[in-house]
Amino acid sequence: MSVPIVVHGLSPSGGRSVAINGQTVGLAHSDQDLVEFLRRAGLNDAWDLLDDAHWIEWRGGRAHRYEAA
Incomplete structure (x- = not known):
């Protein structure tokens, strides 16, 4: 299944890349x-x-989590 919005895994400095x-x-x-x-x-x-x-789709980490890995 393909979804229009992807929230990628946590970056080393914190935050998550978002693609639409x-x-x-x-x-x-x-x-x-x-x-x-x-x-x-x-x-x-x-x-x-x-x-x-x-x-x-939340990838590479729990949904709603943005702190540095």
Whole structure:
């Protein structure tokens, strides 16, 4: 199954790279950052999507965790 939003694993300095439809849109350091990226992409209901596996795949770490590995 392919989802439109991928939150990649933790970077060594903290934060997670976020891709929407295969395009990297930024480095999130919190759910607030992630929601802002999604809002800029036109997803105004972004808070409701954070735990929806049809929309977001959390890779390489637990969901909602952004601190340095």
